Amino acid sequence: MGKTNWDKIVSDQDLLKARALRSKTYITAKERVGALDALRSEGWELIKAYADDRFISVKRNKPSDEIFEDKVWSLFARMGFKYMNCDRNFVMVYNPHNINDTQQIDIFATDEESIIIVECKSSNFETPREAVFKKEIEALHGQMDGLAKEARSHYPGRKVKFIWATHNYILNNADQQRLKDWDIVHFSDSVVDYYWELTKHLGTSAKYQFLGNVFANVEIKNMDDKIPAIQGEMGGFKYYSFSIEPERLLKIGYVLHRNEANKNMMPTYQRLIKKSRLKSVQQFINNGGYFPNSVIISIDTNGRGLKFEPSATKVDGCISKIGVLYLPKRYRSAYIIDGQHRLYGYSDSHYAKNNTIPVVAFVDLAREEQIKLFMDINENQKAVPKTLRVTLNSDMLWESPNYNERRKALRSKIAQMLGEEETSPLLDRVVIGENETLPTRCITVEAIQNALNKCDFFSLFGKKNVIVKDGTFDLGGMQETCNHFYIFIEKCLKYIMQNTEQEWNKGDKEYGILTINRGIQAILRVINDIVNLLIAKDHISPKQDRLESYFAQVKFYLDPLINYFNNVTFEQRKDLRGYLGGGAERRFWRSFQKVISNDRTDFNPDGLKEYWDDEAKLYNQESLQYITEIRKCIKDLFERELEKKYGKDWLIKALPKPIYTRAKSEADDQNYDLISAGQSDDEISIWDCVTLSECKTIATAGDHWTSIFEKKIVRPEDATLVGGKETKTEWMSKLETIFNKVQRMSYSVTKAEFDLIKSTHLWLFCNE
Numbered sequence: 009m010g011k012t013n014w015d016k017i018v019s020d021q022d023l024l025k026a027r028a029l030r031s032k033t034y035i036t037a038k039e040r041v042g043a044l045d046a047l048r049s050e051g052w053e054l055i056k057a058y059a060d061d062r063f064i065s066v067k068r069n070k071p072s073d074e075i076f077e078d079k080v081w082s083l084f085a086r087m088g089f090k091y092m093n094c095d096r097n098f099v100m101v102y103n104p105h106n107i108n109d110t111q112q113i114d115i116f117a118t119d120e121e122s123i124i125i126v127e128c129k130s131s132n133f134e135t136p137r138e139a140v141f142k143k144e145i146e147a148l149h150g151q152m153d154g155l156a157k158e159a160r161s162h163y164p165g166r167k168v169k170f171i172w173a174t175h176n177y178i179l180n181n182a183d184q185q186r187l188k189d190w191d192i193v194h195f196s197d198s199v200v201d202y203y204w205e206l207t208k209h210l211g212t213s214a215k216y217q218f219l220g221n222v223f224a225n226v227e228i229k230n231m232d233d234k235i236p237a238i239q240g241e242m243g244g245f246k247y248y249s250f251s252i253e254p255e256r257l258l259k260i261g262y263v264l265h266r267n268e269a270n271k272n273m274m275p276t277y278q279r280l281i282k283k284s285r286l287k288s289v290q291q292f293i294n295n296g297g298y299f300p301n302s303v304i305i306s307i308d309t310n311g312r313g314l315k316f317e318p319s320a321t322k323v324d325g326c327i328s329k330i331g332v333l334y335l336p337k338r339y340r341s342a343y344i345i346d347g348q349h350r351l352y353g354y355s356d357s358h359y360a361k362n363n364t365i366p367v368v369a370f371v372d373l374a375r376e377e378q379i380k381l382f383m384d385i386n387e388n389q390k391a392v393p394k395t396l397r398v399t400l401n402s403d404m405l406w407e408s409p410n411y412n413e414r415r416k417a418l419r420s421k422i423a424q425m426l427g428e429e430e431t432s433p434l435l436d437r438v439v440i441g442e443n444e445t446l447p448t449r450c451i452t453v454e455a456i457q458n459a460l461n462k463c464d465f466f467s468l469f470g471k472k473n474v475i476v477k478d479g480t481f482d483l484g485g486m487q488e489t490c491n492h493f494y495i496f497i498e499k500c501l502k503y504i505m506q507n508t509e510q511e512w513n514k515g516d517k518e519y520g521i522l523t524i525n526r527g528i529q530a531i532l533r534v535i536n537d538i539v540n541l542l543i544a545k546d547h548i549s550p551k552q553d554r555l556e557s558y559f560a561q562v563k564f565y566l567d568p569l570i571n572y573f574n575n576v577t578f579e580q581r582k583d584l585r586g587y588l589g590g591g592a593e594r595r596f597w598r599s600f601q602k603v604i605s606n607d608r609t610d611f612n613p614d615g616l617k618e619y620w621d622d623e624a625k626l627y628n629q630e631s632l633q634y635i636t637e638i639r640k641c642i643k644d645l646f647e648r649e650l651e652k653k654y655g656k657d658w659l660i661k662a663l664p665k666p667i668y669t670r671a672k673s674e675a676d677d678q679n680y681d682l683i684s685a686g687q688s689d690d691e692i693s694i695w696d697c698v699t700l701s702e703c704k705t706i707a708t709a710g711d712h713w714t715s716i717f718e719k720k721i722v723r724p725e726d727a728t729l730v731g732g733k734e735t736k737t738e739w740m741s742k743l744e745t746i747f748n749k750v751q752r753m754s755y756s757v758t759k760a761e762f763d764l765i766k767s768t769h770l771w772l773f774c775n776e
Contacts, residue, residue: 011107014162016098017116019091026094027085030078036067073130076175080128080195081115083204088212089117089124091163102154111151114173116159121229122219123159123168126195130175136197136435138178145172145183149190165229169222171195179430193222198428198436213258213355220262220340228259228337237333239316246371248314248333249302251364254354261305262340263348293353293363302366303347304381306373309336314371342369345381406486411469414486415479416457418466423456425494432498433505437515437523448515451528459529463536465493480539481550496555500535503563508573519581521596522573530596531569537601537613538565545610568607569600598623627762628750634769635747639700641772642721642740646703647695649716659694664709671697701744704737723771739768 018026036055039047041064044054055065070078077096085092093116100116103109115126127148131137148170156168172187173195179187187194206214237250307314315334322329336342344351354360373381405417427438438451460466466479466489481493504522505512514520521527539562542548548558587595598619605611647658654661660668674697682690698706707717713733722736729735742764749755757765 012100012110012158012162013098016093016095017091018094022094023085023090023092026092027082030081030085032070033075034067034069036065038063039066040064072132072175073128076130076173077114077128079204080126080173080200081117083200083207084115084117084124084126086207086212087203087215087218089119089215091118092116100155101158102151104154104157109154111155113155115171118159118163118166119215121166122223123156123163123166124171124222125155125159125168126171126173128173128175129177131177133176136176136178138180138431139174139183140180141172141183142186145186145190145192148172148192149186152190152192167223167226169193171222173200175200178435181431184430194430196430210352211355213352216258216355217262220260224340225338228339231256231259231337233335233337235333235335236330237316238328238330239318239333240328245373245377248316248369248371249367250333250369251366253361254351254357254363254365255360256335257303257305257342257351257365257367258355258360260336260338260340261342261344261351263344263352293357293359298363299347299350299365301347301350302368303351304345304368304370305342306345306370306378307336307342309341309372311372343378345378411467411473415466415468415482416461418486418490419457419460420453421490422460422494422497423453425490426456426498426501427451427453429494429498431502433502433512434523434528446515447517448513448523450516451523451525455525455529456532459532462533464540465536480536480543483551492551496550496559497532497535499555499559500562500566501531503559504531504566504570504573507570511573511576519578519585521576521581521584526593526596529593530600533597534569534600534604535562535566538562538604538611541565541611541613565604565608565611568604571607572600572603594619622758622760623756625756627757627759627765628755631746631757631762631765632750634765635743635750638743638765638769638772639747642700642703643695643698645720646706649720650706653716662712663698663706667698667702667705668694671695671702699744700747701741704740707737707740708733723768725767739764743768 037052038058039052041057041062044064044066047066048054050068052066052068055067057064074096081092093113096112096114098113098116099110100113101107101109102111113125114128115124117124117126127144129139129141129144131139152170155170159168160166170191171193175197177196179194179196184194186192203214203218206217210217235250235252237248239246239248241247314336316329316331317334318329318331350365354363354365370377370381405413406421408414408417423438424440426432426434427436427440429435434451437449438453438456439445439449440453464477464479465481467475467482468477468479470476479489481489481496483489483492508522511520511522513523515523522531539548539550542558542561543550547561550558584596584599598616601611601613601616602620605613605616650658650662663671671694675692675694678692678697682692707713707721718733721740723739726736726739742761746757746761746765750757
């Protein structure tokens with residue numbers, strides 16, 4: 009087929025019809041009844057039969073590559089591009105000397121100023137796979153000039169941008185570099201999802217964010233750049249105050265949301281614009297409402313400054329100057345520090361052109377100053393999300409004069425990279441910025457950062473930034489250390505992912521134990537243990553050795569862990585996930601250590617044996633027996649002494665009312681169940697239901713301590729303790745807590761706890 013078939017480009021109502029078809033994940037057809045069996049064998053299913061009994065309506069799911077292509081196509085339609093290819097049969101001439109040299113184009117979209125040409129690649133894999141697109145990217149590069157000229161011949165005066173969109177693929181570093189070198193934008197799944205979500209919130213105004221991204225610093229033709237303004241100074245910074253039509257500011261403005269789609273753009277402090285709030289703002293504006301407070305922006309001039317022509321009219325004694333300000337005619341040149349909802353509330357409104365909004369514009373504010381200004385403005389408003397604060401630490405502390413703060417920023421940066429880098433096995437598995445938490449996106453940057461803080465990868469500094477402990481991967485420079493360590497930890501995680509695919513994909517589903525906070529934290533710490541062992545044995549030197557050399561030795565110790573993940577039982581999962589609170593993180597770490605130690609006998613990190621001695625349940629049965637005997641002994645003692653003091657009504661007179669009421673309620677419940685089961689002879693008394701911890705309360709109530717218990721229930725080793733009766737009877741509460749815990753099958757009495765139980769038992773029964 010020769011020449012470009014421009015008739016495939018549609019707009020207005022035809023574009024809406026194409027959008028309706030492309031928004032569906034299936035296709036429909038009208039066929040003859042007799043073809044139904046053959047159609048079913050090809051994947052079609054019956055929708056309905058027509059009244060004449062000769063025809064039927066059938067549908068079939070689109071192939072996954074077509075679904076992805078339609079999603080990307082629909083994204084540009086949602087952004088408001090006015091001319092697009094209607095189907096997959098659009099071809100363009102790329103060789104002006106031969107009209108038969110044509111290329112099928114997946115997506116062609118254009119508006120008044122830009123032309124977007126997209127090539128889509130999709131895989132059917134369950135999880136993203138690394139792919140090599142060297143030949144395909146080189147082929148597109150060879151056609152780009154010709155395709156751009158052909159596009160401009162039909163739509164003159166427009167900028168052209170090429171996009172390489174991929175679904176379920178991980179681009180290798182070489183392909184990423186090719187795209188970068190040839191100015192081709194890569195749209196990964198995360199980027200597509202980011203803009204898809206943005207269109208939900210901003211509607212067609214999301215296009216401004218998109219154009220600002222792909223055409224950053226490119227000139228906007230036909231834009232009026234002059235505006236009356238006041239020049240002043242505030243906080244040591246020059247600023248300009250002016251009123252501007254929202255439409256003009258929307259073109260040059262940009263709101264950054266921390267997200268994997270724009271991870272390399274700074275600053276990274278904005279919250280995602282909320283759709284609900286935006287709608288209320290739009291409704292308010294359309295009803296004639298307005299906002300008198302200023303939008304705060306920082307105009308980026310790359311250090312060149314803004315042209316400002318002062319007016320001949322001056323006011324004596326006034327610092328401020330009136331004049332004409334020349335705005336930059338470039339996409340993404342004005343960062344919206346505050347007021348994004350006010351600005352974007354004008355999008356798709358007839359007031360966008362004939363209203364003005366007040367603006368305070370700073371010029372070339374440093375990243376740190378922008379963040380500080382944002383934080384100051386929002387100090388008394390909605391709290392900045394925790395994940396955003398971690399990002400702020402990475403930005404603000406990177407060049408801190410305190411080297412420990414720099415390492416804090418480094419750990420934060422590594423955590424973000426693991427969740428954002430295209431090659432990372434944790435891509436889209438880490439909750440970053442405003443991303444929604446999902447069963448498979450359930451790891452937090454804080455969890456990764458905290459785990460790295462417990463590792464020895466980076467140096468620890470004392471006073472005057474003197475190294476107290478040298479990091480195993482710390483090369484001194486921040487970026488150098490970051491690059492050096494990141495490729496290692498990514499390689500380790502990728503090795504685990506590739507060999508535990510089923511477990512890796514579980515996330516927080518089906519009792520997953522690997523790609524959750526505690527699992528990844530334990531993995532990072534175990535890798536640290538392995539590195540420390542190999543360094544101690546002089547087998548590796550990460551600062552000098554080649555990556556492949558020391559990684560080969562690290563993975564030898566990871567293999568038992570991989571085998572464990574591939575064979576872990578449901579009961580093991582349930583037991584491990586049953587640990588909650590602060591002990592859960594340590595439990596995962598020690599469990600993973602033990603798995604490796606069982607197969608690699610030289611792997612025996614500090615504290616591992618002691619931990620499992622405590623956790624081996626060696627003392628559970630004996631502890632349960634001892635505490636049962638202790639409880640009976642103490643309660644018999646209390647019953648004798650209290651009855652001696654109060655007589656037959658001792659329960660009511662001696663027990664504080666809350667204890668009496670609770671114990672009576674429990675006794676009544678148990679007796680009801682016993683009688684219902686025909687076991688009325690085993691009646692439970694109120695005193696049977698009083699706990700050891702409550703005995704402590706009884707012993708210290710009123711004059712009970714001085715008149716009865718001071719000389720009877722103080723252990724010899726506690727006699728000299730400071731703190732009075734509360735401290736000297738604390739052993740009773742401790743034993744009650746252990747008694748309750750040991751009822752759970754997963755709990756293991758520690759050696760220290762058993763020593764307390766045993767010594768108490770010896771004291772009580774020796775006295776008898």
